Amino acid sequence: MIKLIASDLDGTLLLNKAQTLPEDLFPLIRALNELGIRFVAASGRQYPNMKRLFAPVASDISFICENGALAVEKGQVLYQDRFDKELANEILTAIIEKKDAEFTCSAKDYHYLMPKTESFRHYMVDLVKNECRIINSLDEITEPIMKLAVYESAGLTDEYVRYWTGQFGQRCTVVTSGNDWVDFIPFGTNKAKGIREFQEKYGISPEECIAFGDEYNDIEMLKAVKYGFAMAHSKEKVRESAAFTADRVQDILEKVIRAKGNMEGVI
Structure with missing residues (x-):
C-alpha cells in the first residue's frame, strides 16, 4: 500500500x-x-x-x-544543508564574470540576487515570485548558503552544462534543474x-x-x-x-x- x-x-x-x-x-x-x-x-x-x-x-x-x-x-x-562559503564565492564570482549568466544564491527564506539585467530581476521577483534580496556585493551574503544556481536566458544547452560541470563538477554536484537552470549543491x-x-x-x-x-x-x-x-x-x-x-x-x-x-x- x-x-x-x-x-x-x-x-x-x-x-x-x-x-x-x-x-x-x-x-x-x-x-x-x-x-x-x-x-x-x-x-x-x-x-x-x-x-x-x-x-x-x-x-x-x-x-x-x-x-x-x-x-x-x-x-x-x-x-x-550548508554550502562551503569559499567554494560558493568562487562559483558566484565565475557566474558574475560570465557574459549573460545570472545567479541565485539560496538562503532558507529568500534568494540573494545581483541582477545584470532588469529582465532577470523581473522574472525572479514578478513572474516566479521568489522572496529575493537584491545585493550589490557578495559581502552582503550573510546567511548560510544552501544552494547556488546559474541561469542563462538563451536556455540550457549541452555545451552550457559541460562548461559548468568542467569548472566545478569535481568539488560539488552540478545538475540541471527545471527548464533553464544549472544548480550547484554540496555532495550528498x-x-x-x-x-x-x-x-x-x-x-x-x-x-x-x-x-x-x-x-x-x-x-x-x-x-x-x-x-x-x-x-x-x-x-x-x-x-x-x-x-x-x-x-x-x-x-x-x-x-x-x-x-x-x-x-x-x-x-
Missing part, C-alpha cells in the same frame, strides 16, 4: 513553464490525505515560493526544497535525502512510495522509491532511472485514489 507520494514541480507538475499549479491538483492531495497518503512537494525551488504555490494545502503536505538541501514540515525545519545533497528523511520519520519503506520527476536532479529521488515515474517528455537517462513513465501526474494520483493506495490497481 502506498503511504507517500513525492513530486517535482517544474516540468512535472508545472508544465510548459507555468508558474501556477493546476487547480485540479489540490482536491487530489486532500483525497490522498484522507487515505493516509502523505504528499511531498520536491523541487529545486525555495521554500517560500513552494509554500505559496501550494497555499490551499500547504499545511497538509511536506516540502523538500532547494534540490534536497532543506526539508520542512508544518513550518518546522527537519534539516538544512539531493531530493532522495529528503525522501529518506520522511521515510525514516514515519516508518515508510521504499516499496510504499511513489515519486514523479523529469530532470537530472530527480534521478536519485526516482531511484529511492519502488514506483518512480519519469515524465514522458524526460531525457532518456531520466526515463531509464524510473520504473514507469507518465504523461500527467494527476492521472496517476486519480488511479491511486480509486485504488485506495493499492498499486495493483494502478499499474
Whole structure:
C-alpha cells in the first residue's frame, strides 16, 4: 500500500513553464490525505515560493526544497544543508564574470540576487515570485548558503552544462534543474535525502512510495522509491532511472485514489 507520494514541480507538475499549479491538483492531495497518503512537494525551488504555490494545502503536505538541501514540515525545519562559503564565492564570482549568466544564491527564506539585467530581476521577483534580496556585493551574503544556481536566458544547452560541470563538477554536484537552470549543491545533497528523511520519520519503506520527476536532479529521488515515474517528455537517462513513465501526474494520483493506495490497481 502506498503511504507517500513525492513530486517535482517544474516540468512535472508545472508544465510548459507555468508558474501556477493546476487547480485540479489540490482536491487530489486532500483525497490522498484522507487515505493516509502523505504528499511531498520536491523541487529545486525555495521554500517560500513552494509554500505559496501550494497555499490551499500547504499545511497538509511536506516540502523538500532547494534540490534536497532543506526539508520542512508544518513550518518546522527537519534539516538544512550548508554550502562551503569559499567554494560558493568562487562559483558566484565565475557566474558574475560570465557574459549573460545570472545567479541565485539560496538562503532558507529568500534568494540573494545581483541582477545584470532588469529582465532577470523581473522574472525572479514578478513572474516566479521568489522572496529575493537584491545585493550589490557578495559581502552582503550573510546567511548560510544552501544552494547556488546559474541561469542563462538563451536556455540550457549541452555545451552550457559541460562548461559548468568542467569548472566545478569535481568539488560539488552540478545538475540541471527545471527548464533553464544549472544548480550547484554540496555532495550528498539531493531530493532522495529528503525522501529518506520522511521515510525514516514515519516508518515508510521504499516499496510504499511513489515519486514523479523529469530532470537530472530527480534521478536519485526516482531511484529511492519502488514506483518512480519519469515524465514522458524526460531525457532518456531520466526515463531509464524510473520504473514507469507518465504523461500527467494527476492521472496517476486519480488511479491511486480509486485504488485506495493499492498499486495493483494502478499499474
